[in-house]
Amino acid sequence: MEPILEIEAVSLQFGGVKALDDVTYHIEKGEIFSLIGPNGAGKTSMLNCISGLYQPTSGSIRYKGQEIVNKKPYHRTTLGIARAFQNIALFAHMSVLDNLKLGRHTLMNSGAISGGMYVGKAANEEIEHRKKVEEVIEFLELQDIRHTPVGTLPYGLQKRVEVGRALALGPELILLDEPMAGMNNSEKDLMARFILDMHEVMDITVVLIEHDLGIVMNLSDHIAVLDFGKRIGFGTPEEIQKNPDVIRAYIGEETVI
């Protein structure tokens, strides 16, 4: 298996706080990879470094062999990296369909002027956008709510649309920050199935932050564990469950690994 993402010696400092401290691991193409760790361990900071929201203080992030650490977030999106946020980043008054369409705006090549000059090219782009959005609506079973304003939907469905917004970008690598937070068990099971299908049917590499360790152990091919910004574990679910540093880090947490 070839790595799709290589994180090497990444550190991120906020004043006196080391959010990430010399973290190294890699993610293989086509796998489901989870980032776990106690609260404040640096998981979201790591996703922010991968998506380009934060610039690491030092270290390297290579995507398909290419250094991306200095690339802007939208550039990373065009390379195939999409992100669903922990706190839903949708337009509440707009419909599900419009939120998904808007997500694809970053990928539009034909601006207003070029769109006017090259009608054919713009029209083709529009058809391509619609096709992708419809594919996501079908995949995430959003048909019945396609015209519903997102703000009126129950929380679990809003989370699903948030994942859909990232999926509509047609990524090769999707970053999911707690996509099941606040969901009941049946909603969690459904989201787990969508994640498995993203990987099996759509061939997307998935990076997941999730607090429910049962789900993490069931879904993941590999896991990296962070604690106080440091990598304290990296391996298969079986290896992680036996890792004494990981067990120690979780003592005091309510969860049993």
Ligand SMILES: Nc1ncnc2c1ncn2[C@@H]1O[C@H](COP(=O)(O)OP(=O)(O)OP(=O)(O)O)[C@@H](O)[C@H]1O
């Ligand atoms: N923009 C920021 N400014 C200052 N400190 C920050 C910033 N972002 C994160 N931190 C700090 O970095 C550390 C890691 O935070 P981060 O949110 O990455 O952890 P986490 O593992 O995602 O936590 P949780 O599970 O609670 O979401 C924390 O001490 C946090 O306060």
